[in-house]
Amino acid sequence: MGCQMNVYDSGQILHRLAPIGYEATTDLTVADLIIVNTCAIRSKAEQKAFSFLGRLAALKEQNPKLIVAIGGCVAQQEGQKILSRMPHVDLVFGTHAIRRLPQLLQRVAAKRCRLVDVEMAQSLSPDDFTTGPHISSDVSAFVTIMRGCDNYCTYCVVPYVRGRESSRSPEEILSEIRQLAAQGVREVTLLGQNVNSYGLKEGHCTFAQLLAKINDVDGLARIRFTTSHPKDLSEELVECFGRIEKLCPHIHLPVQSGSDSVLKRMNRHYGHQHYLKKVRHLRQVRPDIAITSDIIVGFPGETNEDFEATLRLIEQVGFDGLFAFVYSDRPNAPAVRFDQKVGESLKKERLRRVLECQEQFNTKRCNQMVGRVYSVLVDGLSKHLSQTLEDTSSEESFPDAQWSGRTGTNKIVHFLHENPGQEKNQMLTGRILEIMIERAMPHSLWGRIFNTPLVSEGKGEDNYAA
Numbered sequence: 001m002g003c004q005m006n007v008y009d010s011g012q013i014l015h016r017l018a019p020i021g022y023e024a025t026t027d028l029t030v031a032d033l034i035i036v037n038t039c040a041i042r043s044k045a046e047q048k049a050f051s052f053l054g055r056l057a058a059l060k061e062q063n064p065k066l067i068v069a070i071g072g073c074v075a076q077q078e079g080q081k082i083l084s085r086m087p088h089v090d091l092v093f094g095t096h097a098i099r100r101l102p103q104l105l106q107r108v109a110a111k112r113c114r115l116v117d118v119e120m121a122q123s124l125s126p127d128d129f130t131t132g133p134h135i136s137s138d139v140s141a142f143v144t145i146m147r148g149c150d151n152y153c154t155y156c157v158v159p160y161v162r163g164r165e166s167s168r169s170p171e172e173i174l175s176e177i178r179q180l181a182a183q184g185v186r187e188v189t190l191l192g193q194n195v196n197s198y199g200l201k202e203g204h205c206t207f208a209q210l211l212a213k214i215n216d217v218d219g220l221a222r223i224r225f226t227t228s229h230p231k232d233l234s235e236e237l238v239e240c241f242g243r244i245e246k247l248c249p250h251i252h253l254p255v256q257s258g259s260d261s262v263l264k265r266m267n268r269h270y271g272h273q274h275y276l277k278k279v280r281h282l283r284q285v286r287p288d289i290a291i292t293s294d295i296i297v298g299f300p301g302e303t304n305e306d307f308e309a310t311l312r313l314i315e316q317v318g319f320d321g322l323f324a325f326v327y328s329d330r331p332n333a334p335a336v337r338f339d340q341k342v343g344e345s346l347k348k349e350r351l352r353r354v355l356e357c358q359e360q361f362n363t364k365r366c367n368q369m370v371g372r373v374y375s376v377l378v379d380g381l382s383k384h385l386s387q388t389l390e391d392t393s394s395e396e397s398f399p400d401a402q403w404s405g406r407t408g409t410n411k412i413v414h415f416l417h418e419n420p421g422q423e424k425n426q427m428l429t430g431r432i433l434e435i436m437i438e439r440a441m442p443h444s445l446w447g448r449i450f451n452t453p454l455v456s457e458g459k460g461e462d463n464y465a466a
Ligand code: 5AD
Pocket: 041, 042, 155, 156, 157, 254, 256, 294, 295, 296, 325, 326, 327, 328, 329, 330
């Protein structure tokens, strides 16, 4: 459950459990061990984790040997309390306990005891970043470059459940990316709570220098990263969008609010003017850059004027996409103790207005793309079609196969291409094609391959040449 960091951690968990004899299954009823990797960012995510865990009690009754473990941010936050609240849970392990998981599980299995390990380290060791097989498509993979956060935004639980910021060395990151590229991965997304402070504590290179090194990895076509904090989005990093050729023209730059007084109480260390200045600089360096953001509505004390300032900022920037959330109290985060809480119905109303305000830009951006040609990294056949192919044993050809991929600006594009049949259904996957956008639907873009005849042996990036 939760963010990309959790997806990455789940990959690590699988990797660490293989040597002690576990393998993954998607069937809960045959599992010997169920691990729930949880998210605590908002109260809804936490409720979802507990409701899923609650449903596992019935399985445990049927199979008393089943081990139920809970990891991730809710485990870190609640610790021992989970064991009292949920008698069918055997193990609670925190965000820094992943590398101890094999021993913990062996102890639980051998002694049939219940354990909690939520110990947090001041800084992480290389072993805490060790990765196994990635859970991602073959084309694109996440790579964690740092963990934790030192920013202490007053609404946020992350510094308390993920601990202090800690960066991985450039050598380890590069070696992981080279390995991925050798396996055919074309795109990496570098993960960290605030990539701008990458390596500062440890004295590694800067994030911009890291990007330059990754740019040199053979076989890799695209680099993305998330997330960047507006307070210290450096000029050096902005300039990267103009000079690092594999860096995709997309930045996720969470603004949270357009009101300076709310931003101050959120402890964000910037005002709306600073944010707009960064946006202008980014667009100057890379005019086609897509900018997406996060907004929280209903932060304690948010007045109508504060909220109007947020709407104004959304209008001024014209984001390519927006994730909007209603504020929710998190244990440990200082805003829990702030007064003037905003009522639930007003928060919902503000959320509706933010989404409505953004909708015009979603439509405008998609419509602007029609008639233009974009480089699209092909993810593969669209889902329902790959299923049809798996169910078909013959080499039967479907005349209109539906493929999908992403533009550098991270927009999903569908296109039709002759279906090569079951054996060769991976043929276009991982290629970068020039696609002419023909139609913009409310939630998808449709295009066609633009003047790019297939050639059998490709040089460099693609097997397609214009
Ligand atoms: N309530 C609502 N939204 C939150 N976020 C983080 N903490 C909270 C909270 N307590 C949002 C922020 C952040 C995104 C990942 O989640 O917008 O950028």
